[in-house]
Amino acid sequence: MKKARFHKLKTRAISLAMALLVLLPLCSFFSFAESGPHTILPCIYFRGNSEPIVDENGTQVYDFDVNMDQIKDLAKTVLPLFLKGLVTDNFDVYYRTFGEEMSKIYDRCRLDESGNPRYGTGISQGNKDANAYEMTHDKADGEGRYDMWCYCFRNDWRLDPLKTVEDVNTYIDAVLAVTGKEKVNLVCKCLGGDLILTYLAVYGWKKVNGVGFGSTVAFGGEEVDDMFSGNMNIDPDQVERFVNDRFLQKELKTKNELLYTFLQETVTLAQATGALKRVTSFFMKTLYAKLYEGLTPELVLAMYGTWPGYWAMVTPENYQSTRDFIFGKPGSERYTKYAALIEKLDAYDATVRQRIPEVLMGATKDGVKLAIVSKYGLQMPPILKSADETGDVWATTKRTSLGATTAKIGTTLDPAYVAGRKAVGYGKYISPDNIIDASTCRFPDNTWFLKGLAHDDWWIDENEIMLSVFDYDGNATVDTFERYPQFLVRNPDGSETCIPMTEENMNNETYPVNGTAPTFFDNLRTFFTHIGAWFRLLIDLLKTL
Numbered sequence: 001m002k003k004a005r006f007h008k009l010k011t012r013a014i015s016l017a018m019a020l021l022v023l024l025p026l027c028s029f030f031s032f033a034e035s036g037p038h039t040i041l042p043c044i045y046f047r048g049n050s051e052p053i054v055d056e057n058g059t060q061v062y063d064f065d066v067n068m069d070q071i072k073d074l075a076k077t078v079l080p081l082f083l084k085g086l087v088t089d090n091f092d093v094y095y096r097t098f099g100e101e102m103s104k105i106y107d108r109c110r111l112d113e114s115g116n117p118r119y120g121t122g123i124s125q126g127n128k129d130a131n132a133y134e135m136t137h138d139k140a141d142g143e144g145r146y147d148m149w150c151y152c153f154r155n156d157w158r159l160d161p162l163k164t165v166e167d168v169n170t171y172i173d174a175v176l177a178v179t180g181k182e183k184v185n186l187v188c189k190c191l192g193g194d195l196i197l198t199y200l201a202v203y204g205w206k207k208v209n210g211v212g213f214g215s216t217v218a219f220g221g222e223e224v225d226d227m228f229s230g231n232m233n234i235d236p237d238q239v240e241r242f243v244n245d246r247f248l249q250k251e252l253k254t255k256n257e258l259l260y261t262f263l264q265e266t267v268t269l270a271q272a273t274g275a276l277k278r279v280t281s282f283f284m285k286t287l288y289a290k291l292y293e294g295l296t297p298e299l300v301l302a303m304y305g306t307w308p309g310y311w312a313m314v315t316p317e318n319y320q321s322t323r324d325f326i327f328g329k330p331g332s333e334r335y336t337k338y339a340a341l342i343e344k345l346d347a348y349d350a351t352v353r354q355r356i357p358e359v360l361m362g363a364t365k366d367g368v369k370l371a372i373v374s375k376y377g378l379q380m381p382p383i384l385k386s387a388d389e390t391g392d393v394w395a396t397t398k399r400t401s402l403g404a405t406t407a408k409i410g411t412t413l414d415p416a417y418v419a420g421r422k423a424v425g426y427g428k429y430i431s432p433d434n435i436i437d438a439s440t441c442r443f444p445d446n447t448w449f450l451k452g453l454a455h456d457d458w459w460i461d462e463n464e465i466m467l468s469v470f471d472y473d474g475n476a477t478v479d480t481f482e483r484y485p486q487f488l489v490r491n492p493d494g495s496e497t498c499i500p501m502t503e504e505n506m507n508n509e510t511y512p513v514n515g516t517a518p519t520f521f522d523n524l525r526t527f528f529t530h531i532g533a534w535f536r537l538l539i540d541l542l543k544t545l
Contacts, residue, residue: 037460038145039467041209042179044172045149048190049157049309051127053109056120062109074101091294099298111306114340115160127154135174148187148463151175157191158307160344161198162351168199172207183209185470189458190395193218194312194352200359201352210369211360212466213400215392215455219356220315220399222386228305228314229322230296231385237410239382297326297334306338311345312353315399319349357402357442364443369476371469372447373462374401376436377509378454379409390435394455397436401447405437410509413437431487433506438478438486445477450498452490452508461488461498 053062078098085091103110112118131154139150153171155164172184186196186208193216200208217224226232297305304310305326314322327335327342335342352359364370375392389396390409398406407413412434421430421437429439431449441447448465465484469476478486488498489505499505 037464037467038141038143038147039185039470040145041181041183041185041470042139042146042151042175043148043185043187043467043470044175045152046186046188046192046195047152047154047157048188048192051123051154051157053121053156053158054124055108058124061119061121062106070105074105077101091291095291095294095298098295099302102299102302106303109158110302111158111341113306113338115306115308115344117156117159122156123154130154131171135171136178138179140179148467151184153195155195157309160308160348161194161312162202162344162348165195165198165202168195169203172199176207183207185210185212185467187212187214187463187466188216188218189214190217190455191309191313192216194309197356197359198348198352200363201355205363205366205368208363208368210371210466210470211363212371212373212469214373214458214462214466215375215395215400217313217395217399219402220353221313222315222389222396222399223380223384223394224310224313225315225318225322226384226386228296228300228311229318229325230292232292232383234383235387242379242382300326301338306341308341308344308348312348314353316349316353316356319345319353360402360442364446369469369472370443370446371466371476372400372402372441372443373450373465374404374447375450375453375455375457376406377451392453392455392457397449401436401438401449402442403440404447404449405440407435429486431506432501432503436487445479448478448484448486448488450488450490451501451506453498457496459496459498 052060055061078094078101081094081097082091085094108119109121110118130152134151140146153168155167175184176182184207186199188196193213196211196213197218200211213219323342323345327338329335360370374397375395376390376397378391378393380387380389380391380393380396386396388408389398390406391397392400396406398404405413413430415434417437418430418434421427421439426437426439429444430437431451433451435451436449438444438447438449446469450462453459453462461484465481468481468484472480478484483500485500487501489501490508491497491499492505492508
């Protein structure tokens, strides 16, 4: 599993470089326990975008990987056009060609202009067979209980949730019939939340006992807004924190210890000297500001912009402007070309996205049990406008928690704010580290926070919280379970477990919180400490050429 995580980090970095800091895939493969907690009702699990997409021959067509030869060919094609654009101040040919070349690279996994599969792509026959098997078998154990993973709905996560939900409804009805139960629990991770929300919005919740949302981007993801709208930024502080985060980069450092250390200390020294700020400022003000309006729509539509499933992550307040940025205004050439796709996107927006609070409040009012698990304390990708928000690397905490007030990464909430909230009776919702105010969540008594866990960390405690809520005889809240209070922290003993957060264990960051940064001379000393090893690395690399 560590190898898979390292591979994911590597391939995401390659995709990031290809898109010239315009687009980055989210929500990739994640790990989960082979056996987990059990519940008295069948639990249907919705993954994020983890199901392999294959063509009609069963060949995988998308795995977040990129061929290095393709990158070289891309550079040879577009670099001369970019340089010509700098001279003529006209980048139209560069934009169009870049989009065309990227379309070739992503050709097998892109959908058509209506958002439908091309080349017969979709989930594998094996996954289809697994769905069919589960719809005809009661998978209860000898005690009549159900493992959290025993019913896992597999789907093509690129497609329109409003269409896929028809299959979800059929699957749920089949599971109820074969198990003889009257209700099921619905649990999601990441992007899988769009199907739970769509099911509730379209079919209601009479057949649902409880719903659990784990780090879901279905409530909205600023990272998708930023990338789809070209609203990007490179902040030196976030870049430095990103490469120094021990949780985020642990696999990378394990596999490439020396190279990682070189990158880490070089970035730190560049930040201390001001060089990193000058470089990033030049890029954003001189190049990116000139290119993003023309380049972003081309790249988005060449890569992921035809996937309604990814559009489901756009935040409710920014959907309209983001849609117009990518497709243009009604009547424009691009808008007309993608009219059928836009119709699907608009339908999801009106049916689901804009009704999320309404739907969940209606469900809970009628007795559906709710557990929302959000993570925080990690740096978001440092190319996003939202990079200064605390999150779990791929999703911001204020979104996955459906409204928590959070301090910016590396800081705490203003003491006056905290005092004010405590004065009006909301003190119990303030995290011990003064980073989270859960009282502003849409469901403050049903939302848990885990500090120090990355988006892809799907640990037993996160599962246990949800299933404990589902099986509880009554309305369980953050005050119900002594083992699982509202705020938990990654266990410092290194095990994949969480423990209740206290003032003694709350600070598990690898960066100073409201602290003083190392001096220039501290960074210089560290840099030269490794210089001999770096020269040896350079010599070894040259020998391989």
